[in-house]
Amino acid sequence: MKALLLREYGKLEMTEMPEPQIGPDDLLVQVKACGICGSDIHGFDGSTGRRIPPLIMGHEASGVVCKTGAEVREFRVGDRITFDSTIYCGKCYFCRRGEVNLCDHRQVLGVSPGEYRRHGAFADYVAVPQHITYPIPDALSFEHAAMIEAVSVAVHAVGLTPVKLGDTAVVVGSGMIGLLVIQALRLAGCSRVIAIDLEEKRLRLAGELGAEVCLGASKPDVPSIVRDYTSGRGADVAMEVVGNTPALQTALASLRKGGILTLVGNLSPKVELPLQSVVTRQIRIQGSCASSGEYPACIDLLARKAIRVDPLISAVAPLAEGAAWIQRLHRGEPNLMKVILVP
Numbered sequence: 001m002k003a004l005l006l007r008e009y010g011k012l013e014m015t016e017m018p019e020p021q022i023g024p025d026d027l028l029v030q031v032k033a034c035g036i037c038g039s040d041i042h043g044f045d046g047s048t049g050r051r052i053p054p055l056i057m058g059h060e061a062s063g064v065v066c067k068t069g070a071e072v073r074e075f076r077v078g079d080r081i082t083f084d085s086t087i088y089c090g091k092c093y094f095c096r097r098g099e100v101n102l103c104d105h106r107q108v109l110g111v112s113p114g115e116y117r118r119h120g121a122f123a124d125y126v127a128v129p130q131h132i133t134y135p136i137p138d139a140l141s142f143e144h145a146a147m148i149e150a151v152s153v154a155v156h157a158v159g160l161t162p163v164k165l166g167d168t169a170v171v172v173g174s175g176m177i178g179l180l181v182i183q184a185l186r187l188a189g190c191s192r193v194i195a196i197d198l199e200e201k202r203l204r205l206a207g208e209l210g211a212e213v214c215l216g217a218s219k220p221d222v223p224s225i226v227r228d229y230t231s232g233r234g235a236d237v238a239m240e241v242v243g244n245t246p247a248l249q250t251a252l253a254s255l256r257k258g259g260i261l262t263l264v265g266n267l268s269p270k271v272e273l274p275l276q277s278v279v280t281r282q283i284r285i286q287g288s289c290a291s292s293g294e295y296p297a298c299i300d301l302l303a304r305k306a307i308r309v310d311p312l313i314s315a316v317a318p319l320a321e322g323a324a325w326i327q328r329l330h331r332g333e334p335n336l337m338k339v340i341l342v343p
């Protein structure tokens, strides 16, 4: 089969690879679409150490089942499917509590951090276990289905946030996940979402996708503008979708007393927390990692267009052009959001 192989850090090439072997519980999937994730970009240059070459990256994918293992009953050859990027064991303490994203034996497709190597979906074929696979309806295109992993991250984060009907939410960061979080907050009952970002173009998209107020992060006192919109109190909930000190502090300062902050972004390993403000204003802080069990709901939300992903897709390109696209994303070319590769 043809695959886009990370031969060494910074060097991707289209090459011939053996078709993946499948075990009794696995499916062989003919890949129809696979998104380039931010983590693939940071894996490509070796900065995270989680994509040790040689490796086929890619974990945001959809396709068609073309072979099934001996123990597979729920899927047939020809089924249109997507799959979770996390391969969980189903047996550990956390899996048995339903927190599969926290699995002790978690592996990620298209990742090789040293302890394991799991080839991903930047290839004609990928092998995936049946327990992380979900059927998709005909109404959902393969390109949109490749966005489900990102959608599930947003839906999981909003699901962990106790939103009440009529709440006002602040979302700091209007990148791809932020734009999905805005849509999920509206569905969860927030009557008003205030989007904050540095980039004008992203804020325009935030407005199109449901944010009522869009604020440039460089404005002198963003939290006081938020208070102006909320009878002087501040927002009920805030979502931090960047992951650095200024974004965290903006999110915290925009909250009312007793407000709730959910942390999704994790760009910096450490941030400075205004401890006294958190304690004396009784702020609740919640971290959110990947997703656990939200896939069926997200497939439904996308198929019914309750969450829109079209405006987030910058390009759909042949897999053979993948190396060039990953380099463009790596250079930080402006106005690029999700790029989807088609083998």
Ligand SMILES: [Zn+2]
Binding pocket: 037, 038, 039, 059, 060, 085, 149
């Ligand atoms: Zn991803």
Ligand SMILES: [Zn+2]
Binding pocket: 088, 089, 090, 091, 092, 093, 094, 095, 102, 103, 104, 105, 106
């Ligand atoms: Zn587990």
